Amino acid sequence: MPEETNSSVNPSAAPSWPVHEDTTAKWFLISSIAYFFIVGIIAVVIAAKFVWPSLLGTVQYLTYGRLRPLHVNGMLFGWLLAADMGLTYFMVPRLCGVKLWSEKLGVATAALWNVIVLGAVVSLLMGWNQGLEYAELPLALDVLVVVAWIMFGANIFLTIASRKYDQMYVSIWYIMGTILWTAFVYLTGNFAVLFATGVNQANLNWMYVHNAVGLIFTPVGLAIAYYFIPKSSNTPLYSHKLSMIGFWALAFVYVWTGAHHMIHGPISQWLQTIAIAFSLMLLIPVWAVVYNFFATMKGQWYQLKDNIALKFLMSGVVFYLLTCFQGPMHSLRSVNAIVSKTDWIPGHAHMAVLGAFSFFAIAGTYWMIPRVFKTSLFSEGLANWSFWFMMIGGLGFFVTLRLGGFWQGWQWNNVAIPFIDTVVALKPVWIVRFFSGILMFLGIVSFSYNIMATILGAKDRPAVAA
């Protein structure tokens, strides 16, 4: 751990630190939580549509085909990436021992980001959809995303370049990786893809889709976990070497795996085999990271009882391990023949994006908000409720979709069963998914209410220790 993190134990060192304004971090976090709430409503609506297919069905702008991309893009870019960026603006200056390079530029980035998200809502409801998964947004908005990303990247890189500590903590590598890789992954998925057709285009599209998770949300999510797990438990990270193995293995291995989205599909078999081999290698960086976190927690697990941030963080680590074990497994041809294209897939995707990376971001928010507003959390009890709502709702969602998806795939492979019977059979699964979704949404409500009340009543409560 760098000195800054250790000095939280030793507040006497405080006067020599820069005073962090955190305006940018605040704006990113507040708007991301607002989108988390709004898009959460859309999530529940589309879950309901599986149970009541005619629900809102005669309103052109509110059909499943319009709301699903809004749910996906809203959660990925409106909530998660914005929250991750907000937390980055919080972590980097502290890890570097300097102020953010420019708060003005940061606030402008936050404003631009909101313009993008609102533009996305309008375009997706209107059906201005480019037809490529995760890259649905019209070109004009893609350009704005690139501009915002450059503003974000420049601000963070210039902060890192002016750092006071020579050594860069592992979170900084992951953040630099995120910024660099995202630039190329995003350009491939949103611009290069426009110059290709058919399978060639699909290959670029999957490279982007896979790495939006693997090289955007994973590294920034891990940066957050690497920062907040030692920080919130007041325990030094177990191993520097393991964190290096995890980072460089991730940097090398993730990008190869895009074609595993088309296993058994019309894409060259040898490319599928390469994607499968590298998907299995993903287990190396995943295990290096997860072992490091578990070893850090050794003898400290009791802290989870009263520490809401740590509760979310370590549950997120377990979900990260599970989803990253499952991913390589279902890239195997034999498993893929059953689960691919089934409801197993949203089960897997939600465990990654909600169970792992959103849990990390929520933990970071619970830690950061009281500190940047110099207050304490509005209600520890409500925070605990938010955890259990999301945990139980999430588990209900993951488990039923996994089992249901497996069963669905099994039925598809038995051609004696007409397709429509495999749809009807899944009804009970979708009902459980809908109610799990309600629980998850209650988690979002209690989380966002708690954060809002913390901010609005900041003056009424004493500040927690930094």
Place this chain on the structure above:
Amino acid sequence: MLRKADSNFGFAVVAALIFFFIGGTLTTVVPPLVDKSWGKAFENNDPAKGPTGKLQPYTELELKGRAVYVREGCWYCHTQQTRTLLSDTKRSGWKGVDSPISTPDEFVYDNPHMFGTKRTGPDLSRVGGKYDTQWHRTHFRNPRDLVPGSIMPPFPWIVENQEEFTALVAYMQTLGRAKNWRPDNDYEK
């Protein structure tokens, strides 16, 4: 060696990019150069080599219909790929004839591609020619009238817009028909 990246900003940046670009280039730029079928339209006149036929570019009407398909997000629930799985060739088949598997050369005119990732409804890679216009009209108006138990949303505004409806059906009738795999089982015959 990589320890240098701990404290050397420039080194970390360059190393992270090199690691990324090795895999990035080999899996995106190189494959279409190696496998020419990705970019060459399907054409076969020799029955010994499998189904015969020729892939035609989309007409203006079909492209218009395709745009409706993209706009309404049909591809979130319907895949367009008959995979190398026995069940896929049976389910994409028609009246006892198994469908050929989808090959890259059948999709070279597809932009955006519509392979899909989720099969909430049936695969549509070979749906062309299976159902007539009247069937599609009824089905789009309310899918459950024809397929009880279906969870597809109704699309009355497409049916009511004659131009869009005609275009969409024209597009759907092209799906999977580059290969002549069931010439005697067409509704049109």
